[in-house]
Amino acid sequence: xxxxxxxxxxxxxxxxxxxxxxxxxxxxxxxxxxxxxxxxxxxxxxxxxxxxxxxxxxxxxxxxxxxxxxxxxxxxxxxxxxxxxxxxxxxxxxxxxxxxxxxxxxxxxxxxxxxxxxxxxxxxxxxxxxxxxxxxxxxxxxxxxxxxxxxxxxxxxxxxxxxxxxxxxxxxxxxxxxxxxxxxxxxxxxxxxxxxxxxxxxxxxxxxxxxxxxxxxxxxxxxxxxxxxxxxxxxxxxxxxxxxxxxxxxxxxxxxxxxxxxxxxxxxxxxxxxxxxxxxxxxxxxxxxxxxxxxxxxxxxxxxxxxxxxxxxxxxxxxxxxxxxxxxxxxxxxxxxxxxxxxxxxxxxxxxxxxxxxxxxxxxxxxxxxxxxxxxxxxxxxxxxxx
Numbered sequence: 001x002x003x004x005x006x007x008x009x010x011x012x013x014x015x016x017x018x019x020x021x022x023x024x025x026x027x028x029x030x031x032x033x034x035x036x037x038x039x040x041x042x043x044x045x046x047x048x049x050x051x052x053x054x055x056x057x058x059x060x061x062x063x064x065x066x067x068x069x070x071x072x073x074x075x076x077x078x079x080x081x082x083x084x085x086x087x088x089x090x091x092x093x094x095x096x097x098x099x100x101x102x103x104x105x106x107x108x109x110x111x112x113x114x115x116x117x118x119x120x121x122x123x124x125x126x127x128x129x130x131x132x133x134x135x136x137x138x139x140x141x142x143x144x145x146x147x148x149x150x151x152x153x154x155x156x157x158x159x160x161x162x163x164x165x166x167x168x169x170x171x172x173x174x175x176x177x178x179x180x181x182x183x184x185x186x187x188x189x190x191x192x193x194x195x196x197x198x199x200x201x202x203x204x205x206x207x208x209x210x211x212x213x214x215x216x217x218x219x220x221x222x223x224x225x226x227x228x229x230x231x232x233x234x235x236x237x238x239x240x241x242x243x244x245x246x247x248x249x250x251x252x253x254x255x256x257x258x259x260x261x262x263x264x265x266x267x268x269x270x271x272x273x274x275x276x277x278x279x280x281x282x283x284x285x286x287x288x289x290x291x292x293x294x295x296x297x298x299x300x301x302x303x304x305x306x307x308x309x310x311x312x313x314x315x316x317x318x319x320x321x322x323x324x325x326x327x328x329x330x331x332x333x334x335x336x337x338x339x340x341x342x343x344x345x346x347x348x349x350x351x352x353x354x355x356x357x358x359x360x361x362x363x364x365x366x367x368x369x370x371x372x373x374x375x376x377x378x379x380x381x382x383x384x385x386x387x
Contacts (some may be wrong), residue, residue, distance in 0.1 A: 001035040003027060004284045004316075006277070008291040008303040009041075009048045010323060013357035016041030016048045017055065022358045023288050023321070026365030030373065038284070040275050044302045045190035045267030046133020047096070050088040053129065054078045056275050058086070063119035065112035067097045068136040069104060070162065077116045080274070085125030089113040089249060090134035093143075095211060098136050103212030105221065108137040109162035110252050114147025121181045129274075130256065131190040131267065132249035136211055138164040138204050138221045140197065140228045141255020149177040150259065164204070164250065165217075167224040173235045178259070187260055190267035192302045195247030197240070197254045198226045203247035211250070225251055232258050268306035277307075281314035288365065294322035294340055299331060308336030321364055323353055341368050 007019040014022065020039040027035065040056070043049040054060055058080040065075045078086035090096070092112030095103070113130075120128060137143065142152055143162050151174040152160045152167070160166040195201050204213065204221035213221060228251075229241035236258060240246055245264040246254035256262035272278070281287070289307045291298065298304055304320065311318050317338045325342040332340055343364040344353040353360065 001031060001285045002038070002283050003035055004038045004040055004280055004287045006040045006042050006287055006289050006307050007321070008043065008289070010290070010292045010357050010361070012292065013323075013354040014361070015051060016043060017051055018358065019290065019361060022361040023290075023365050026362035027288070027369060029366045030369040038280050040277065040280070042268065042271055042303050042307065043131070044133065044192055044271070045131040047088070047090045047094065049131030049133070049190060049267070049271065050076060050078050050086055050091065052271050053080065053086045053274055057081045061119065061123070063116055065092045065115040066109075067112055068093050068108040069098060069102070070109070070111070073097065073112070075112060075116055077120055079120070079123065079125060082127075083125060084127040084129055085120030085123070087113065087116045087120060087128060087130045089130065089132050089252065092116050093137050094134045095136040096134065100212075103136065104163075105138055105208055105211040105213035105217055106165035107161075107163035108211065108250075109139050109143030110135070110137045110141055110250070110255075111143035111147045111162055113252070114144035117144070118148060118179065121179060121185075126181070126185050128185060128187045129190060129270065130187060130262070132252050133191075133267070135249040135252065137252065138208055138211060138213070138225070138250035140164065140167060140225050140251035141253070141259070142167060142228065144252060145178070145255055145259055148179045148182065150175055151177065164221045164224050167228040168220070170228055170231050173231060175235070175259070182260055185260070187256060187262035188270065189245070189248070189253060189256055189262045189264045190270050191245050191248045191253055191264045192267050193248040193253070194244045196242045196244075197229055197246040197251050198222055201247070203251045206247070207250065229254070266302065268302045272306055272310060277310055278314070281311060281316050284314070284316050287311045287316055287318045288321065289318060290321035290361075292322065293324045293326065294320060295324070295326040298327065299335060304337075305335065312336050319368065321361060323357070339368070339372075
């Protein structure tokens with residue numbers, strides 16, 4: 001038997017790779033040497049994207065950059081075997097890098113993400129994959145561009161302070177010193193967000209509050225981004241603010257599309273392609289996937305849906321695990337999951353579940369296989385839901 005282990009992260013407890021290893025440990029207790037495994041941890045462009053893309057091969061690098069509030073940190077980036085650079089913005093500009101009490105949506109900057117891009121350019125990378133989930137920022141990507149040589153000036157010709165709020169004072173964009181190597185780059189932004197830059201569905205209004213912005217700060221940031229978009233249009237001759245995905249990562253999607261001619265692509269589809277998922281499915285009997293909670297959001301999410309869609313085409317059955325399972329059998333069939341198991345129940349507190357997620361996931365996989373051992377060794381690819 002051959003099983004592909006492709007979970008997303010169990011947020012707050014296990015990375016996708018840790019979850020895949022826990023699944024393997026639980027399965028091995030039952031299957032022993034009767035099975036082989038492919039560990040393919042997944043992400044959709046947010047946290048874990050670097051790990052997922054490098055899992056099938058590549059080199060992990062480190063660079064000293066600035067976090068969203070300008071403190072010096074070490075951040076990772078990657079290089080794939082084909083020479084492509086992998087940037088996960090959450091490594092440098094992520095929300096988890098800032099303590100909740102210290103979050104400052106007005107000042108948070110993507111400058112560190114630009115430094116990671118520069119590090120990849122310095123190593124010769126000209127094809128870049130940039131994952132843009134999990135940001136602490138709402139600066140339209142201005143900080144990222146500043147790290148690459150762009151200058152954003154006020155009415156007196158002075159360089160603006162970093163952060164989204166400062167964009168309200170923007171009067172001129174100077175691109176004379178933008179890194180010339182970017183002209184030869186092909187940039188793909190891994191993004192499943194379709195929000196525009198501004199307005200009721202824009203970066204500030206939809207995502208600003210979770211980054212620490214008060215209602216008045218949300219309005220300030222939204223107006224500042226609209227002003228940034230207007231000056232950008234005047235400078236470049238094209239209006240990008242209503243492009244699908246412009247509002248991704250606090251507007252980093254806008255900045256990368258407008259100034260660096262980046263292409264936005266579906267995150268999970270790109271990661272599955274790099275991992276060779278379709279090819280690996282050809283010799284698989286099962287796929288095990290999962291995430292922190294299998295609920296209504298899972299039905300509208302991208303990661304597990306991407307896994308099940310690919311598996312359905314190859315007629316490979318899918319088993320899913322979650323901290324909680326709140327989907328009924330009909331919803332699981334709609335998703336393409338043949339059975340789902342919760343790794344904990346209401347008798348276990350959330351805090352305990354998070355703390356013991358590794359052991360709970362191992363045990364859940366073991367129990368699922370023991371309960372249905374005959375079914376698991378059936379070779380037919382029938383889409384029956386397990387009892």
